[in-house]
Amino acid sequence: MCLLPRYVNRKYADFVDQIQGLKMTTNSLELTPATTFGTIEGDLEGDVNVQLAHVKGEDTRRKLPPEFFKRKPTVFLLKFFFAMGLISAATAAIVLSTNWIVIGISMLVNGLMFAHLIELQHECMHGHAFRSPGLNRLFGVACGMFMASSNSHYRYDHLRHHAWLGTPRNLEHFNYRFSNLDSITGFTRAFFDLSRYKRVAGILWAAFLGRPVPGVDKPAASRDIKQEYVLYLALVVASIVAAVQWPALVWPLALAWWIPTLLISEGVHFMIEMPEHFGLNTMTEPDVLANTRTIRTSRLVHWFVNGNDLHTAHHYHHGVPMCNIRALHNVIEGRIEVVERSYFSLYRDIIAGRIRQDMSKACMAH
Numbered sequence: 001m002c003l004l005p006r007y008v009n010r011k012y013a014d015f016v017d018q019i020q021g022l023k024m025t026t027n028s029l030e031l032t033p034a035t036t037f038g039t040i041e042g043d044l045e046g047d048v049n050v051q052l053a054h055v056k057g058e059d060t061r062r063k064l065p066p067e068f069f070k071r072k073p074t075v076f077l078l079k080f081f082f083a084m085g086l087i088s089a090a091t092a093a094i095v096l097s098t099n100w101i102v103i104g105i106s107m108l109v110n111g112l113m114f115a116h117l118i119e120l121q122h123e124c125m126h127g128h129a130f131r132s133p134g135l136n137r138l139f140g141v142a143c144g145m146f147m148a149s150s151n152s153h154y155r156y157d158h159l160r161h162h163a164w165l166g167t168p169r170n171l172e173h174f175n176y177r178f179s180n181l182d183s184i185t186g187f188t189r190a191f192f193d194l195s196r197y198k199r200v201a202g203i204l205w206a207a208f209l210g211r212p213v214p215g216v217d218k219p220a221a222s223r224d225i226k227q228e229y230v231l232y233l234a235l236v237v238a239s240i241v242a243a244v245q246w247p248a249l250v251w252p253l254a255l256a257w258w259i260p261t262l263l264i265s266e267g268v269h270f271m272i273e274m275p276e277h278f279g280l281n282t283m284t285e286p287d288v289l290a291n292t293r294t295i296r297t298s299r300l301v302h303w304f305v306n307g308n309d310l311h312t313a314h315h316y317h318h319g320v321p322m323c324n325i326r327a328l329h330n331v332i333e334g335r336i337e338v339v340e341r342s343y344f345s346l347y348r349d350i351i352a353g354r355i356r357q358d359m360s361k362a363c364m365a366h
Contacts, residue, residue, distance in 0.1 A: 044160070044163055047127030050163075050317075052162070053166055053167075054288065055288050055316065064331075069321065070321070071130065071323070076130070076323070080117075083117055087109075090106035094106045094252060107256070110257070111260035111264025112264065112304070115147075116305075117143040117147075118143065118269055120139075120306060121151055121154065122322075124140030126322075128321035136151075141228055141231070147261055147266070148197070148232040148233075150203075150229050152224035152227075153213070153216075153228070155221075156221045157171060157172070157173035162318045165288060165315060166282060166284070166285050166288065168283050168284070170282050170283055174270075175199060176196065176273060176274065177193040182356060191266075191270060192267060194262060196266070204230065207230055275293055275340070276311045278350065278355065279357055279358075288312065289336055290338065292311050292312045293311060294310055295343055296309070312336045316332055
């Protein structure tokens, strides 16, 4: 019986969210009265019948073929264990080699793979990897351990980003520096920006004080988020204690984990995330075909970013697993408004100032 008030409060909060979303939808539609936009009805916390952001024109997203929504756990496991295998091989090379060229290359491999794992975490937190929520969370937490990226926190923020994209309620989970990128100096500062860890520290402080996670209004989600960040802190503390207890471990830990994470992974992940909506109107343009970017690239890069190059298709219907995102992209390709020639050309245009971020039309933190 003691669970009943919590259940009622949770349902009431969900009802309020839906009413607020409906009001915001109405406000967004009033901005462009001559345009027809798709609905956003669905389960905000769901994985398949998800709440969708607006799309201009005919909306057939609820009529996509069932095979588009088929999960492929084997494919995900192959990607996960391949990444972990590369990390293991690179770490072994760091431990065993005395050649600094080999060590440097191995550090680069680890840094790249840590960032790649966050893209695999993105697949888990959407519920795309497995049918089991428990397995999705388990592997999602594992994917985020090197960069202290909470699977549950990412999920909470990101599902709302999908539902509210194109409205003033839109938000981003990774608060990277997205302003003043129109110079090599500004871009470099953003690459090495570590301010994300200030937020992590704030959440850990809230956890130790027994306070809810800022910006998270669901107790269960707040609990899961704090658990994951505390776990990551425990891993970092354990590694430091091990290094103090056994000094021979200092350099292996620093070269294989700590330095690659701070000097490579954060910047690389910034370069994966930033192109998704940079320079586009994500606050008052209620159309995922116009406020989200697709990038033409090679199969190698498509693998490395785990399909993030086809980000418009992902926002068109984020209930479609990433293993099927190419098929969805092929369906909507002719309707996508923002397509870049390559990641390199996009970075070049941003540094040259040809593509800029209007902070009044974006929710970026910096």
